[in-house]
Amino acid sequence: MTNLLPEMAEIWQQTLNWQPTLQQQAQFQRLYELILEGNRQLNLTRITDPQEFWEKHLWDSLRGIAPLLSTNFSPAFPAIIDIGTGAGFPGIPVTITVPNCTITLLDSTRKKITFIDNILTELAFTNAKTLVGRAEEIGHHPQHRLAYDIALIRAVGAASVCAEYTLPLLKQGGLAIIYRGNWTEDETTALQNALKQLGGAIESIEQFTTPLSHSIRHCIYLRKVATTAVQFPRAIGVPTQKPL
Numbered sequence: 001m002t003n004l005l006p007e008m009a010e011i012w013q014q015t016l017n018w019q020p021t022l023q024q025q026a027q028f029q030r031l032y033e034l035i036l037e038g039n040r041q042l043n044l045t046r047i048t049d050p051q052e053f054w055e056k057h058l059w060d061s062l063r064g065i066a067p068l069l070s071t072n073f074s075p076a077f078p079a080i081i082d083i084g085t086g087a088g089f090p091g092i093p094v095t096i097t098v099p100n101c102t103i104t105l106l107d108s109t110r111k112k113i114t115f116i117d118n119i120l121t122e123l124a125f126t127n128a129k130t131l132v133g134r135a136e137e138i139g140h141h142p143q144h145r146l147a148y149d150i151a152l153i154r155a156v157g158a159a160s161v162c163a164e165y166t167l168p169l170l171k172q173g174g175l176a177i178i179y180r181g182n183w184t185e186d187e188t189t190a191l192q193n194a195l196k197q198l199g200g201a202i203e204s205i206e207q208f209t210t211p212l213s214h215s216i217r218h219c220i221y222l223r224k225v226a227t228t229a230v231q232f233p234r235a236i237g238v239p240t241q242k243p244l
């Protein structure tokens with residue numbers, strides 16, 4: 001028996017003012033099947049139930065980029081990077097949903113990137129590519145530093161670590177989107193302190209409730225408002241060992 005993802009057209013409409021096309025719906029389904037298959041060999045995700053997959057992997061990925069789903073988002077052809085994409089989240093749902101973007105899916109684990117390469121081929125995406133590497137290195141690479149309009153990061157580390165990984169990769173004026181579960185005032189204070197050194201500013205912090213299990217989630221939107229000093233990101237491991 002195949003596992004069928006729920007459609008949830010009404011919930012997409014109510015929560016994001018957006019609905020997948022039939023093609024996007026089919027791509028979500030295919031993505032889900034490929035992840036279930038991949039899970040037999042690789043430990044990709046513990047989320048395999050169709051409803052839970054829909055909510056935690058599809059809906060959550062797209063809730064973070066809600067601003068991009070509105071028609072007047074600028075730039076119209078954003079360059080996006082997903083840092084620590086793992087099995088492809090939030091990057092692959094974003095690739096499916098924002099076809100006019102170009103997206104780079106970065107992870108330090110080669111096995112995961114090989115799996116994603118297979119998904120990109122199966123789904124015949126032309127707007128996505130993969131990259132094996134550490135954010136601390138990629139952030140100094142001339143091809144990637146200052147190259148992106150949007151940087152996405154989910155479940156990779158503390159917010160100040162995420163800020164140190166994302167901001168060097170952004171163009172001036174670019175946007176970092178940090179996906180979080182809980183969020184506290186203390187985290188805002190710590191993040192603000194890190195941002196002073198990194199040339200970023202908190203643009204908004206959005207709290208929302210997921211539509212099926214009613215869990216609380218947050219997205220932190222950071223704007224790159226100044227140059228990031230050349231010493232950032234620091235050497236491999238330092239951002240997590242000594243958060244700013």
Ligand code: SAH
Nearest residue numbers: 084085086089107108109133134135154155
């Ligand atoms: N974003 C995915 C996966 C989260 S798990 C999701 O939300 O489902 C964290 C992933 O980040 C792992 O796949 C790990 O290999 C990768 N990662 C951790 N630190 C990294 C770094 N410094 N640079 C690149 N990838 C990193």
